[in-house]
Amino acid sequence: MENNSDINNKQDNSAKQKKININGSAYTVAYSVIIVVIVAVLLTVASTALKPAQKLNQEIEKKENILKTAGKVDKEKAKTDKAKYITEEYAKYISESFVVDIDGNKKEGDAFSIELKRELAKPEAERCLPVFIFRNGEQLRYIFQLHGKGLWGSIWGYVAFENDLNTIAGVVFDHESETPGLGAEITAEIFQKQFESKKIDEENQFPIIIQKPGGKLNSHTVDGISGGTITSRGVQQMLADNLKLYKGFINKIKSENKDNYIEMNDKNQEL
Amino acid sequence: MSSNNGLKIFTAPFNNSNPVTVLVLGICSALAVTVKLQPAFVMAISVTVVTGFSNLIISFLRNTIPNSIRIIVQLLVIATLVILVNEILKAYVYDVSKQLSVYVGLIITNCILMGRLEAFALGNKPIPSFIDGIANGMGYGIILIIVAFIRELFGSGTVFGITIIPESWYVANGGFYLNNGLIILPPMALIILGCIIWLHRSVNKDLQEK
Known part of the structure; x- marks a missing residue:
């Protein structure tokens, strides 16, 4: 299995090298543009997808700090399902x-x-x-x-x-x-x-x-x-x-x- | 790839080519995050993940990267992975990510990453590269954890935040013991690291220059 894929890889690579010069300016510019676009898209998707979860974490933390200041956070209770516990306590007090x-x-x-x-x-x-x-x-x-x-x-x-x-x-x-x-x-x-x-x-x-x-x-x-x-x-x-x-x-x-x-x-x- | 070879790639960073004690890379973060064990531990895991995957990705790309922008591409891959790790930590393990604060971002500047990409991933196949990355991350992590263990135990009297030195021993409670304030400061981490290198070299004769 592995050997086969290695041979394929090598063939692919040599084919590429025949067609294009990977150290040429055009290739370098194209390569950097493509890789930057891929990375930008990847990071944007990750950031957008994770934003709601991160924002919720920050809100919970703020509520927890406010409650903690007033001395109303039970550490043991906060351990299980912290988000729910903090939200409820905050609304209550x-x-x-x-x-x-x-x-x-x-x-x-x-x-x-x-x-x-x-x-x-x-x-x-x-x-x-x-x-x-x-x-x-x-x-x-x-x-x-x-x-x-x-x-x-x-x-x-x-x-x-x-x-x-x-x-x-x-x-x-x-x-x-x-x-x-x-x-x-x-x-x-x-x-x-x-x-x-x-x-x-x-x-x-x-x-x-x-x-x-x-x-x-x-x-x-x-x-x-x-x-x-x-x-x-x-x-x-x-x-x-x-x-x-x-x-x-x-x-x-x-x-x-x-x-x-x-x-x-x-x-x-x-x- | 023979399994013997894979094993050698895996074990080398723990002994003869340890990134911290032999190659002396990644010292800066070894001083910064080793005051307490927990951040050191999460840092070790994060670095291991990033070295492993950056090695894997660069190894896949190794025949397509133009030589003139080689370093920039490596940096791009590392930075992307680090940002992803940071975002994921923030979303799912918020408390831990808060503890590590800036140090996660600083993984980008860790010399081990770039060192392994240049020295290994650019010239080897993906699977050995991945093993090399993981092993180097772990080789770094193990030193971090040893230093953090010594510093937390003698500096704060705790291990992983759990009190080890009994409260009654402390001078404040009428005892005889005081935490060593010096050990919390970065210079002491350097001295501890120096001692580890000394110990490592005196045990392993291969490392001694003639």
Whole structure:
């Protein structure tokens, strides 16, 4: 079998060589055109065919991150049929999502499809900032989106606040190309867990300070990553920059909450 | 092709012509992806697939490729395969593809690929070329995994993400042990690789220059 095909091959090749000179310019040009067209078609087909699956993966990931920030992802359950589990949980707990501007006023737009990176490139007044509301019975959490720079590329994430908009309920960070084992450790649970129940310091330039591991911690500080100093600083800067943008919204909700609280107190007194 | 010959093609990259320790190709990625075992493992598989199939395709085309654009055609085949692998990983094993991030794309620049195409696939039939490609990918992968094993164990105290060094040993928990921070950094990978080459050469006398 094999020998036969070899002989055929050889005959084919010698036939080709007799007819055309494979090192001639015309052949070279034709060859490169054909091979490039074949490759282009192949890649286009593959890319188009795989796009829906890839997009779905990205959407699921985003939903998972939002839920994880609010502390509502059961790892064991997510293992089997993750897509279905995440979609259901998201529909159940994320009761509302909307877009706000720098002053905290609601704007037209779909919060889920916003790419924060693009928004940050716009002038401040035109930026659309996504807000997701997590509601589980009485529990209410505000989830904001973050985007910043690490050492090698972008870093991004979400931060969830308790109802008082001062206490962090949870964070999720992710990165494009930080060094595995060093900067990339910002995705580790042990790093992200530290942020829980920390309070944002309003006086300070940085709401949360990421310091050298080993120092004393207070309610505004967390340990950084050894060997990942620049990425850690990037996370600190990202929190500072993005929370500054949400300040308008935070203040608005805080004053609304205060009014409600006073109203309730008034009512209580009246009663 | 005799089976003996095929076997020789298959085993050579594991010993006398290992792409990393003997030919010293693909060092850059061996330093970059070996901090943890899992990315190293997926990288090894991806490179094996790409070397195997690029060797196969180039070997099929070998009598039709004009000499003047030989390198470009090889590059085109490699790049196409790598992009396909990347797209498929993104669509079906999204988590793994995220972990590897840029490294999948960097397979294109891996010197082993071009080296094998030039040295083997252009002058041999498709089946031996395919075996040669797979074997070289695996020869590369095995070094990657050895380096990653050492680095993950001593650098992070885990193997494949599973904790090996007991938590209670750590200084933070009142023990005596600290992970070696240096081993996570790329220079240490180079030193480990150097030690592997040293060991390999001292065991295999054929590799020693007189």
